[in-house]
Amino acid sequence: MASHLEHHFSHQQQDENTLAEIGYKQELKRDWSLLHNFGISFSIISVVTGITTLFSYGLNTGGPGVMSVGWIVVSFFTMFVGLGMAEIVSAIPTSGGPYFWAARLAPVKHAAFASWITGWFNLLGQVAVTTGISFGLAGLISTTATINTAYAPTAGKTIGIYAAILISHGMVNSFGVHILRYLNDTSIILHSVGVGSLAIAVLAKAPTHQNASFVFSTFYDGTGDPGWSMRASPAYVAACGVLMAQYTLTGFDASAHLSEETRNASWSAPMGVITSVGVSAVFGFFLLLALLFSIQDFTNTVGTAYGEPVTQILVDVFGINGAIVLMTLIMLCVWHCGLFSMTSNSRMMFAFSRDGALPRFFHKVDDRFQSPIRTVWLAATLSFLLALPSLGSSVAFAAATSIATIGLYISYGIPILIGLIYPNGFKKGPFNLKMFSRPVALVAVLWIGFITIIFCLPTTNPVTSQTLNYTVVAVGIIAIGALGSWFLSARKWFTGPIRQIEAVQGDTVVREVEFLGQEKI
Numbered sequence: 001m002a003s004h005l006e007h008h009f010s011h012q013q014q015d016e017n018t019l020a021e022i023g024y025k026q027e028l029k030r031d032w033s034l035l036h037n038f039g040i041s042f043s044i045i046s047v048v049t050g051i052t053t054l055f056s057y058g059l060n061t062g063g064p065g066v067m068s069v070g071w072i073v074v075s076f077f078t079m080f081v082g083l084g085m086a087e088i089v090s091a092i093p094t095s096g097g098p099y100f101w102a103a104r105l106a107p108v109k110h111a112a113f114a115s116w117i118t119g120w121f122n123l124l125g126q127v128a129v130t131t132g133i134s135f136g137l138a139g140l141i142s143t144t145a146t147i148n149t150a151y152a153p154t155a156g157k158t159i160g161i162y163a164a165i166l167i168s169h170g171m172v173n174s175f176g177v178h179i180l181r182y183l184n185d186t187s188i189i190l191h192s193v194g195v196g197s198l199a200i201a202v203l204a205k206a207p208t209h210q211n212a213s214f215v216f217s218t219f220y221d222g223t224g225d226p227g228w229s230m231r232a233s234p235a236y237v238a239a240c241g242v243l244m245a246q247y248t249l250t251g252f253d254a255s256a257h258l259s260e261e262t263r264n265a266s267w268s269a270p271m272g273v274i275t276s277v278g279v280s281a282v283f284g285f286f287l288l289l290a291l292l293f294s295i296q297d298f299t300n301t302v303g304t305a306y307g308e309p310v311t312q313i314l315v316d317v318f319g320i321n322g323a324i325v326l327m328t329l330i331m332l333c334v335w336h337c338g339l340f341s342m343t344s345n346s347r348m349m350f351a352f353s354r355d356g357a358l359p360r361f362f363h364k365v366d367d368r369f370q371s372p373i374r375t376v377w378l379a380a381t382l383s384f385l386l387a388l389p390s391l392g393s394s395v396a397f398a399a400a401t402s403i404a405t406i407g408l409y410i411s412y413g414i415p416i417l418i419g420l421i422y423p424n425g426f427k428k429g430p431f432n433l434k435m436f437s438r439p440v441a442l443v444a445v446l447w448i449g450f451i452t453i454i455f456c457l458p459t460t461n462p463v464t465s466q467t468l469n470y471t472v473v474a475v476g477i478i479a480i481g482a483l484g485s486w487f488l489s490a491r492k493w494f495t496g497p498i499r500q501i502e503a504v505q506g507d508t509v510v511r512e513v514e515f516l517g518q519e520k521i
Contacts, residue, residue, distance in 0.1 A: 050248025063220030125407025
């Protein structure tokens with residue numbers, strides 16, 4: 001028992017010393033294990049969330065063949081991104097994540113600029129992924145409420161449900177931070193045992209099964225009349241169709257954002273990144289195949305009156321009552337996913353405000369609840385605002401998922417690219433790819449460049465004010481806003497991440513610097 005406690009305190013001291021070397025003091029409670037760190041990324045990736053909420057998009061943008069083969073391709077390339085990120089977080093385990101890495105890896109004269117741009121793209125992605133998850137849950141609730149009832153969903157009602165979901169997440173993240181670990185354990189069970197059981201049950205109960213040719217080679221273009229396969233090419237539709245898989249395998253930077261709350265972070269955080277991507281890829285593929293093989297009537301599923309093809313599949317397989325039960329399981333998974341997305345989001349904003357990019361008002365950890373309450377509600381507010389276009393756009397949800405994917409992956413890619421260009425400034429941590437480091441980084445950066453372009457393209461024909469993919473607008477606003485504000489103002493005062501701890505000698509912090517630069521002996 002004594003040796004266990006000594007080991008625990010040794011890791012805790014080592015974590016605090018590593019954080020001090022980076023330039024920060026320990027402010028957040030560090031009580032998360034490797035399993036918890038893995039669990040939060042696994043929960044935010046939440047394969048059941050991405051697959052369920054974008055199943056309709058996948059069926060109409062390429063069909064089963066693109067969904068199944070696309071999942072394999074996306075999983076392969078996403079692992080390169082995960083490996084590149086894991087190597088960096090091992091060396092720099094801080095809640096700032098990508099924007100802090102960019103500053104540390106870039107040459108000194110470019111560090112502040114790299115940090116500024118990366119941070120704003122990461123913030124956009126974080127907000128958009130919270131929007132995508134929780135707004136998707138609101139849609140699932142609306143859909144389930146129509147089963148065997150007279151309920152008629154509207155855009156206004158869905159926004160109201162969405163607001164209630166955000167409030168519930170905000171309340172738990174504000175006042176229930178001590179139970180987040182236990183909810184994380186619950187989430188891991190739901191997303192592994194629950195989703196695995198769901199997939200097995202669907203396959204076992206389905207009256208008939210589609211053949212392998214249908215699942216792996218059927219191409220369907222439901223993007224309009226004529227569809228984009230006619231207006232452009234089938235390859236265009238297939239490229240756009242991988243959004244379902246790529247959006248699903250997003251959010252694993254949560255392991256980095258929670259690194260300041262994770263024990264033995266230099267090893268646990270990178271392993272959290274890699275295992276969450278790998279396990280999610282396998283679980284997601286199994287769930288996707290279970291649903292595709294269990295489609296009873298493809299035409300009826302695509303044009304379902306319920307609005308969600310997964311709901312139609314469950315009704316066809318289990319009947320109305322069984323479908324409601326299983327949709328409830330799915331919605332529980334999605335709720336947990338949204339909860340931890342807001343957790344990660346608020347930590348990133350907390351770190352960004354600590355370093356001066358956001359108003360210092362948001363750099364505050366509540367003494368009683370040990371939570372950055374102000375950034376929790378900032379995250380909730382921005383996520384709500386990003387969903388408002390849904391009141392007048394039929395493709396708003398798909399656009400939100402595209403924004404999340406592009407924003408996050410650009411913020412992942414910038415520090416990986418900087419480490420690739422300036423390898424001498426990259427001091428590796430315990431997780432080291434060695435001779436494979438630069439090839440992995442190159443593949444990751446090229447893949448991110450590819451998806452950034454294709455997910456800005458229109459996916460519905462004809463393109464009107466109702467069907468415009470406003471991803472390019474949102475991403476463009478952030479890009480122009482971040483660049484414009486940098487050259488007009490921020491370059492004069494934003495110096496990159498601010499060192500709270502001035503110097504470390506041996507294992508002892510000998511001097512600290514407060515946020516405004518006033519020394520505290």
